Amino acid sequence: MIPVRDRLVSRISTPELERRWALTRAMMAEHGIDVLVMQNSQEFVGGYVKWFTDIPAKYGVPTTVIFPRDEEMIVIEQGPRGTIRTPQDAGDTWPWRGVQKLLATPYTVDEVTCDTADAALAVAALRALKPARIGWLGLGAMRYSFGAHLREELSAVDFVNAAYALDPIKAVKSPEEMELLRQTAALQDKALEAAFAAAEPGMFEFELVAIARKRAEDLGSTQGLILSGSAPVGIPPVKGPSHFQGRQLREGDQFTILIEVNGPGGLYTELGRTCVLGRASQDMLDEFEIARAAQDHTLANLRPGALPADIWNAHNAFMRANNRPEEGRLFAHAMGYDLVERPALRDDDPMPLAANMCVAVHPTYVTPTTYTWLCDNYFITEDGVSDCLHKTEKKIFEL
Template sequence: LKGYKKLRLSFVNEGRMSTGYTSYIRKHLTRATFVDITNEIDEFKAVKSPEELERIKVSAHLHDEAMKACAEAIKPGVREFEVTAWGRYKARMLGSEQQFIHIGSSPQGNPVRYSSIHAQNRILQDGDQVVILIEANEAAGYYTHLHRHFCIGSVRDETREHHELAKEAQKFTLDLIKPGAEPMEILKANNEWMESRGFEPETRLYAHGQGYDLVERPSFQVGETMKIQAGMNVAAHPTVSTKLGTGKLCDNYIVTETGLSECLHKFPQEITVV
């Protein structure tokens, strides 16, 4: 490329690249004009074609089936990694090439958090609560993700209360997602809702788009400039947590001209007793 007198180059998402790589190119292509078209590429990725939307629905079905496989493996005496292994196996058999399956467990009456893959060694006990998050692609490479809550034996009142609050929090965000809406304004409204009920505001990425990447724009976080558009595949997963429990849901939806589609996942949102 050094031989070209007029050259326009773009690093897409340069912040994720090695600085040594980009510095070398800038140093040796002194005649080049560098432009940033990351936003334009992100816009292309964010709005899905009809064919892409069909693959995303396939991905949602894969997650339902993988979650069923996990549910069937939950019982006293089983270790956490054994549960996620069955989910990963089911996803692979349905064509997935990459799966992140997170699991957490604890006695009810306590908050519950995910264990990293190398730490999924806790033995499940009667009366435990188990939370599972599946993040996988389907055979064509498209991602969705799904989080569900399980209890072994029965559900305690405080566990159910946290779960119902999580459902309410998710619905609050979903009701605000429609073409033209601004993610930062939705984040602000969500945090006001959280604080009004005594919960900590979200400081993480609690809602975002998905497609060929596990996390795509629009991102519901500070600094996002992309507005919601029809044809986006979005998911919301707000979390409520106290000393007595944790509530969370994660589901995917397609943005329509007037709001959101029905939930793409069919696995019940209620706490599943095993």
């Protein structure tokens, strides 16, 4: 078989993985946690599995990682029944670092007969480890049948939510991660440039999205989402996923695109802009200046120790003062291996900002005639924010 080193598009360094493991084990010791259990089933918000192993979850089929405080990891994936693989067995085809063995059995999430197949393997592995306290990571991404089976079979074990302790560690980026995030942003600049350069009447949205995606993949992206929307000037071009990208552009139309693809190493940033196949209306230009001012207003409030609720409330106060709709969903958040990573800059997340977090700021609102927004990434510095990671000009592009 082909060695794994010849198959990988990119790879996080082993010292970087060891840094993460060491910080995690120190956190576990502090909180009396013997084992962490995490599960992800796709890459867009599958950050725990990727952060610990450098291998993404995939295809909607859960990957489980068991992370003991005093041993190497155990991974559970879908595969032939009875599979037990080790680094010694696999040789140079083994993709996992810091993993002692891979367990597999057949299962998918749509087969009710397999609801506890992966959980049964996890229970057996955990019993051998004899933990007194297990920390969950990513409960929202874990299928119910898995978690319920572990609680039922390991009823004497104390289960705690470890995300509140780990997320502040995961969100602060190392120098290696920061450089990779810069590369992702640069890749997205070029993908957007390619899409706008190709835009002309008669093209379908999905064609422009395909151009952006190909450019991103040519530069090292391996996964991600690209949303788009189009409409005549005067009608809001609300963006959507590929299922809603079937509209054909006409002369004078506006086209908006959000590029949320990863870059080398698998880390995400996101870039969003709007172009017009002609001239933008004065209404569009005026509203864009308000959105840009809203972004600048938020950037002035980003600094270590700042609380998400305060940033959220300040943004909505700005929107009210300008007689524009308040945010009701999410307008800023951290990013990394997840498209949306904590802290979410909203009033229900207590996690304060810290230096070297990567934050996306994308104020967005709809009026009867416009869909107004922009989206960019920044690092939190010791006294504020860095220069914008994206170098795409902040404007409505008139093509």
